[in-house]
Amino acid sequence: MANGEEAVPVIRAARGDVPFYREHGFHHPRAVEGTFRRVKWWAMAALLAVWHLAPFLRWDRGPGAPDQAILIDMPGRRAYFFFIEIWPQEVYYLTGLLLLAGVALFLMSALAGRVWCGFLCWQTVYTDLFIEVERLILGDRPRRMEFDRAPLSAGKVGRVALVNATWLAIAAACGISFTLYFGDAFATLREIFTGQAGSGTYLFILVIGGFCFLLAGYARERVCVYMCPYARFQSAMFDEHSLIVSYEAWRGEPRGPARKGQSFEGRGHCVDCRACVQSCPTGTDIRFGNQLSCIGCALCIDACNTVMDRFGLPRGLISYDSSANMQAREKGGKTRFRLIRPRTLVYFALLAIVGSAMVVSLAFRSGTEVNVLHERAPLFVVLSNGGVRNGYVYKILNMVREDRDYRLSLEGLPGATLDVIGGESGVTATTLHADRDTVATYRVYVTAPPGEGMARRTALTFVLTTPDGRVVKTGDMFAGPDK
Ligand code: SF4
Numbered sequence: 001m002a003n004g005e006e007a008v009p010v011i012r013a014a015r016g017d018v019p020f021y022r023e024h025g026f027h028h029p030r031a032v033e034g035t036f037r038r039v040k041w042w043a044m045a046a047l048l049a050v051w052h053l054a055p056f057l058r059w060d061r062g063p064g065a066p067d068q069a070i071l072i073d074m075p076g077r078r079a080y081f082f083f084i085e086i087w088p089q090e091v092y093y094l095t096g097l098l099l100l101a102g103v104a105l106f107l108m109s110a111l112a113g114r115v116w117c118g119f120l121c122w123q124t125v126y127t128d129l130f131i132e133v134e135r136l137i138l139g140d141r142p143r144r145m146e147f148d149r150a151p152l153s154a155g156k157v158g159r160v161a162l163v164n165a166t167w168l169a170i171a172a173a174c175g176i177s178f179t180l181y182f183g184d185a186f187a188t189l190r191e192i193f194t195g196q197a198g199s200g201t202y203l204f205i206l207v208i209g210g211f212c213f214l215l216a217g218y219a220r221e222r223v224c225v226y227m228c229p230y231a232r233f234q235s236a237m238f239d240e241h242s243l244i245v246s247y248e249a250w251r252g253e254p255r256g257p258a259r260k261g262q263s264f265e266g267r268g269h270c271v272d273c274r275a276c277v278q279s280c281p282t283g284t285d286i287r288f289g290n291q292l293s294c295i296g297c298a299l300c301i302d303a304c305n306t307v308m309d310r311f312g313l314p315r316g317l318i319s320y321d322s323s324a325n326m327q328a329r330e331k332g333g334k335t336r337f338r339l340i341r342p343r344t345l346v347y348f349a350l351l352a353i354v355g356s357a358m359v360v361s362l363a364f365r366s367g368t369e370v371n372v373l374h375e376r377a378p379l380f381v382v383l384s385n386g387g388v389r390n391g392y393v394y395k396i397l398n399m400v401r402e403d404r405d406y407r408l409s410l411e412g413l414p415g416a417t418l419d420v421i422g423g424e425s426g427v428t429a430t431t432l433h434a435d436r437d438t439v440a441t442y443r444v445y446v447t448a449p450p451g452e453g454m455a456r457r458t459a460l461t462f463v464l465t466t467p468d469g470r471v472v473k474t475g476d477m478f479a480g481p482d483k
Pocket residue numbers: 252269270271272273274275276277287303304307317318
């Protein structure tokens with residue numbers, strides 16, 4: 001297994017002197033302590049706690065309904081999120097959610113660079129955890145590199161096996177948690193461990209767990225550098241006021257080794273210790289400037305601050321700052337963080353518009369959806385008395401947990417009557433029943449009196465009134481012989 005600084009993957013395509021891909025072995029990042037490292041631990045703990053514990057949260061939806069707070073019920077074709085229940089026909093909520101997530105990511109990037117990649121992304125969280133496991137069993141960077149160089153022995157094989165077994169256990173827990181979102185978590189967990197779960201459940205554990213093991217254990221930074229599309233376009237969302245991890249070259253250069261207590265007169269503050277590179281999970285040398293391989297985890301800031309403290313130099317040679325501030329500081333000017341800028345305003349506005357549209361639409365949901373399908377064969381029938389008849393399949397989605405009687409009437413075709421198979425005939429309005437939480441399907445015939453509905457197409461509206469007085473109108477067309 002190759003390793004070491006020579007093997008570190010760095011993409012600095014802009015410099016033109018480094019290939020886009022260079023085969024490399026494992027990079028063993030050095031452990032660091034500091035503010036950002038603590039933030040990363042807390043973020044990891046919070047995200048993993050939510051991921052593993054959320055399926056066990058309960059939410060009372062009344063008798064007969066699942067009481068799991070977050071559930072994707074594939075057989076029942078529903079998704080539940082606390083008090084929200086989404087039917088397949090309401091997939092636009094998912095679209096809205098994806099849109100919100102996308103814009104939030106853009107906003108996050110415009111404000112604080114790749115903070116998502118560095119602190120919140122699943123790949124980062126699991127890689128961080130896997131590296132820590134490896135560190136606990138095999139030691140930190142120097143011991144780890146020594147371990148790689150050591151000859152093969154039973155002890156070496158045993159410790160590598162222990163690392164892999166621990167990774168497998170974490171990956172399996174990840175896969176198991178995934179499946180818990182698709183069925184009652186307690187029952188699914190019992191079934192998994194008693195061998196009674198379906199083959200699909202075991203397959204998902206294998207696939208999700210397998211990817212977790214391979215991507216976080218072995219692919220690691222290659223995922224961020226070579227596989228993730230976000231890394232490729234993230235810089236398009238930055239501007240000079242975005243906070244990114246940056247090296248103050250004007251202060252650090254000319255760099256060079258230094259001894260404790262020596263004067264830094266006439267030279268830069270960078271002591272060329274490479275602590276920033278060695279602690280970087282992707283092996284990036286941030287002193288070359290912002291790079292594709294930098295995921296914005298800020299661990300190099302902690303590493304460099306520790307070095308600065310040791311030499312009694314001001315912290316912040318590497319810092320989370322905007323390029324505008326960096327330039328201002330170089331010239332001795334004032335620095336400030338600009339939250340409100342044209343691009344952040346656009347993102348804030350998009351978030352507000354999409355978010356409010358979703359909230360309003362959820363708040364004013366009638367609990368009833370209607371689908372109408374015009375029968376095509378035949379499109380219409382001319383009756384012996386000169387009237388015209390069209391047939392429709394009329395579906396009512398009763399999304400509330402009570403049986404409901406609805407009133408159905410028509411608009412747009414004067415004198416038209418309704419005939420419902422299995423229900424009333426020759427009426428202008430009729431009652432349709434839908435059991436709780438079901439889709440009720442009716443065959444409905446609309447008959448236009450002689451002299452009406454003869455046009456090839458007449459706009460027709462089905463008007464459904466819910467028991468609580470809400471009106472659901474569905475437009476369709478009434479076909480005639482065009483005479
Ligand atoms: S940690 Fe700081 S001082 Fe050391 S090489 Fe990196 S930038 Fe220079």
